[in-house]
Structure formats: C-alpha cells, structure tokens
Amino acid sequence: MRQIFEISLRNLTRQKRRNILLGAAIACGAAALIMANAYAHGISKVLFERIVRYVNGHVAVSYMRNGNMMNQVFPDAERIEHALAQAGPEVVRSEEAVGVFGRAIGKGVADNIIMVGVDADGDLTDQERRELQSNFTMLEGSFLALNDRSMGIPVLLAQQKAKYLNVGVGDQLRVRFYQVTNQASSATLTVVGIFKPANVFMTSPIFLTTADLRLLAGYRSRDIAGIQVTLRDPQRTAQRVADRLHDALAPGLAVLPASLSLRGRQAPATALGFRSDSASLALVRPRLPLAAGDSTALSYRGAVIAGRLAERLRARPGDTVDLTWPAKHDGATGRKRLVVRGIAAPGAPIADDALLLNERDFYDAYYGTFPAPPAPATARQLPDTGNPLWPALAPEYVLMRRAATTDEYTEVTREMTRASYKGIMVSVQSMYETASAIVQLERALNLITLSAVMVLFFIILVGVVNTLRMTIRERTREIGTVRAIGMQQGDVRAMFILETAMLALIASAAGAVAALLAMAGLSAIPIDAGDNPLGMLLVDGHLYFAPTALAIVGYLALIVAISAATAYFPARRAANLTAAAALRHYE
C-alpha cells in the first residue's frame, strides 16, 4: 500500500502543468463552494437568530378577539405559562411581545409609530444581553438608560426616526394610542438613546421596556401578551415545538363558579356560556326544554337558569339577577347583572345550579374578571363531551388549527373570523407561517449553494475524467508492465484513484485556505447599502460569513469522494486490459 501511495504521489508531480491546472480548477470550485455555503449560513444565522427571533419569534403564540389582531391580551398568564413549560427542551427563551400602534408627536411633526417592548433588565443571560445590545448600536445615549425611570418613561429611537420627528436625547415625545381595552390614551416619553438600526426591521419601531409598555397599554398584572419563543436550532425544531405547544394549549370548558342573588336571596351557581350562532342555537333549543320563558329566550342576551336554582331564588323570567364571583387573582370580585330569560324544565341536561349565558355576556364576565377555578365538587358535575349540549358550550378560548403555510394560516384566520367566535382566539405559529418570506429566502440561498455544488461537481467530473483519460492513455504501457510483473488489477486501480484523490485533497485544501482568506478580506470591506432592503443581509454594514469547520471538512470530503468516484471508471478500464494488450499499446 505504501508503495502504491509513493508511486501515486510521484506520478502526481510528473504532469505538473496538467495537474496544476486541474488542481486550480478544483481549488476554485472548493473555494466557491465553501464561500457560498458560509455566506448562506451567515445569512441564515442573521435571519433566524437576529431577525426572525426578534421580529416574529421562532414560534409565536398570539391572540385575537372579535377579529381584532391588535388585541394581544390573554387574561390568565398562568394558563399560557403552563403550556409554555410543556413546549420542550428546545426552547431557549420565551418572552412577551408587546407592540402598540400609535402616533408620536415630536417637534412640529407627527408620525405613525409602533411602540415595541424590549426586556432590558429581565432575567437575561450575559450572552442574550450581548446579542440584544448588538442589535442596538447606540449613536447617542445608552441602551441601559431604558431602565432609568428618573426622567419619566424612557424610549429608544432609530436614527432615521429621531431625525424625522426632530428629537434628540433628553427630548420628550408625546404618543397617542389605544390600550388593549380599546381605550384611547396618551403618554409622554423621554428619549434616552438613538441607535443605528441593525436591519430594516428596526428602523420604524420605537423601543420601551416591556414593563413600561405593558402599563401604558393597560395590561393588568395577570394579563399576558403574545409570546415569542426562541429556539435552539429553529430550522429543525420550530414546527415540532409549535405542535407541542398547540397540544398543550387545548382548551377545556369555560366555567364561572359564582353566586346568584335576587331580592336578598342568594344561591351558589355555576355559569357556563353557549355559542349563539344559528347552528349552535339549533342544537341547543330542542335539547334544553324550558319550563318558563319563550323560545326566543336563548337568542337574547341574558340567562337561562336551572329549574332548581330558579326555585331557590324564586326567580321568574324577566327578573334581574346579580352574579358575583371571586377572581382567580388579587382577591377581587367579579360582578354581572343579568335578566332571566328562561327557566329550564326538569330533565334538562344541566346541573341543578347551572346558569347558561349567551357567549357574549359570558365572555365579558369571564375575561373581565378571570374567575377562580371551580371547587372539586362543582367540577365533578360539569358537563363533559357526552352531554348533548357539549358542542355548543363555550370553551376557555378558541384554539386555532395549526397551519403549515402563510396562505393556509390566512385561510384559517378568515374561517375563524367568519365563525365570529366571541371568545379569544389563540393561535400558535412557527416561523414557517409567520416569516415564510424569510424562510423562503433562506431556502433560495440554500438552493444557490446546492447549484454551486452541482456546477462544481460537473467541473470536477469533466476535468478529472479528461485528465485521467489522457494520463491513462499515456501510461498504458506502464500499466502493462506492472501488470506483467505481477501487480493486481485492484492495485492498479487504486494507484490511479489515489493519485486523483490526492490531487483533489491538496487542491481543495488549498481552495479552503483561499476561501478563508477571501472571506476575511471581503468581510473587512464596509458596504453602505443605504435604504436597499437587501441591506438587512449585512451585519453592521459588512458581509457576514459563517463558515463552519464541519461544512468545510464535509465539502473537502465530498470533493475528494467525487474525484475518486470519477477516477474509478477510467482506472478500472485501464486495469482490466490484459497485460499483453496494454504493453502493445502504441501512440
């Protein structure tokens, strides 16, 4: 073997010109491949680890109520946090994404804005804090001044925004916006810093701390905003985590354990909601016989109460009753005044203390003051899937079906909006739906890399095959000699394959070194992309390459393997000649 190796190595130096040319071609190919890959990988890192992560999250949980997407609020943080805890080990971090649209008034100019919350002092690791700060290259003021409330509510602006609004550090900025409760509101912010945006997505928002923004936007302490989840290895895990999170968020029945009072009499009651679309009403009406009240009782706002409950309160249709219940949090009490529209007949499939509310009233009460969970005794009596009314009963919230693409997501949203649920619609999306444009861009880049591989493959194929054919033709008599002397066919083959593989290895290693140098050189050149959106592919105004040792080694191995495989066939043909035929060869 050592002997074959030595002969191959010496043969390599024999046709210097030819081998140098072929080697140069392979080296260029290897360099192009490594650079294309490093660039695509760099971009995908920028896209997924900087842009998608901060703009959409790798996986996001969002809410919608009454078709209003701006209403990013869910009244029970615990419920969402519980589901997040089950999302899996791939989750690096999950945080609330608070964004509020509004209008800012600077010095003499106003502009539409979106206020975005950043977690400047939260439980960030050093690494996360560094990454976050790297997105904010401060031109004036400081990022950490966001945590300093001594001058009012601090805010950071992008350079362009500050210029347009004509404000600088220390200036005040008046903002008008709607709270999550749809209340018009306004506030005065103090500009504490101006930064150079790392990408186009950072030019228009203005940044407050998440805590400040929650207060401004009217979030109560147990409300939770939409969630952005950051993942390890998002390209591989985003869909999986989204599915898992979706499963963990499967809603149960919405139950409001309360007490009902009428003219000084009081009785415990369990309020449930029912859907009021015509299909649901058609389902409920025949299954819920009424002892009093008329058939329109269910269509109107108000309540239908169980016969027993009506007896205890001596309630009749038309009576106004008061519903009170303890809140889950803060020791508060929820209240709702209702009109009794109907009384269920004996034998109706509801508990003795039940109170059925039209979903509009029900959710106002339920989300308005989120109730404590039912006592175990009550919980046991709740209707289950076997109850004939089940399909029409109001769930905790409506969980949107997972969609695979942006288009499908739009379709699902449209469908759900048409169904006009009154409950909160919760959706779980991975970046494959929310950031499909970016995911597609990334795929396109990978495709380009792949094409480079193919082109390279053919260069090597043609180059190696031709060179080998020439070489073998020239050396046919030599092959005949060594075969006559007693070298086995396999060894003759190995000799040529080894020769080619060594050339490929040396050349592609040289190509790798050249690529690393070229990348170092190219990424040192500052590029001004201006307003070109492709500027987002730059990092701090420089091309960004992310070569990985694994990819480089992999490509070298691939090139050597392709060359060796290409060499195999001509080498085999040469080795298969009889020694006599090879010796006779003449040219």
Add this chain to the structure above:
Amino acid sequence: MNIIETTGLVKDYPLGKTTVHAVRGIDLAIAKGDILSIIGPSGSGKTTLLNLIGCIDTPTAGRVKIGDTDVTALDDRRVTDLRLHRIGFIFQTFNLIPVLTALENVEFPMLLMKHHSRAEIRRRAQQLLEDVGLAEYVQHRPAELSGGQRQRVAIARALVTDPDIVLADEPTANLDSVTGASILDAMREMNAKQQTTFIFSTHDANVLKYAKNIVKIKDGLIAREA
C-alpha cells in the same frame, strides 16, 4: 521434468472484418533449466507465443501449463500471482517505471510479494544491481540511464523475485553487440547457478550460441525444433 507445456496453442487477433492467426497450434514442452531460443522471421508469432507462455495474454484455444498448474483455468488474480512469483520478464523496450529510481524499480516486484522485510528487499536489490554492474547508478531514474543500463536494470528486476522462468522478447535488439553479449553471459551464469529456465526470442544469430535449444517458428507454427 517439464516446467512449461503448451498443447494446441492458438491465438487469433481480430482485425477489422478479418482474423489474424498469429499462433496456429503450437505444442511445446520446455524442461526446467533450459535456455530456449525462439527464432523466426518477423511476424511469425514469437512475441505472441512468449506472451502466452508468460501468461500475460489468453490463448484463443489450447492450454498452457506452468509446472503442474493449468494456467488457462485460473482467474486473473491467480494468474497475476503466478506471474509475480514464478515468472520474470525482460522486455525489448525495457519498460521501467519512470518515476522510480533504478533501485526502486528492482525492489518493486519484491514489494508486491509482501513477504520480505524492507531491509531484505533493499539488500537483495542492491546486490542484483551490483551483479549487473550498476552499483553506482542505483539512485538514477530510468531517464538518466543509457539503453544498456536500463536493460540491465530490467534484468535485475526480472531476477529479483527468484523466478523459475525468465522470458525475454528480443532482449538484445536495442543494444550494441558487446552489451548484448554481457547480458547474455549474465543469463547463462544465472542458469548454471540456479537452474532458472530462460526463454528468449531473437533475430540475432550471435545470440543463438547461448541457447541450449532452439525452436523455429514460421507463420504461427513450429517449423523445426532443434
């Protein structure tokens, strides 16, 4: 005892639409320790016959036996092994491996055998090169040697494995008469010492006096065996 036996040996070469009958049925028995010369006019089939005997070509019909082994029945791997261990070749055009030095060329077949130590191989190759008078040229590449020197390297290479049979196709055709004679002397000596069987083809009458036996072929058939 015969070291080589051929029976009904035929070799046809297809040539366009026709067929060249290069060897047309040769029965030959060669005893161990012979020095056999194959003579005949150009195109009579000498090279073809030597190739068949040397197991580097396959006959169209007939058989070749080396010792007790019927070579025609063996697969390529075994035939190659047999060539390596039992047969040495000296080619008319020397056919050294150009990237190897004289010494490495001689070592080459022994390395292929894989059952000698490197030191042993080196010692033996060195010795053989000394025997053919090339002690000072061991590190020269073939391109840096004269024709006669190359042929002597080729002889050393053919003998290094201690073969039973050495085949030489016009070994002296490219050499001057003095060099040619010295090479034939070396062969004769080797034959006397080790009972190595030599078979060579030649045109050259001077060469014939070294032969113990002569086979004359014509048009692919044996014309006269002396």
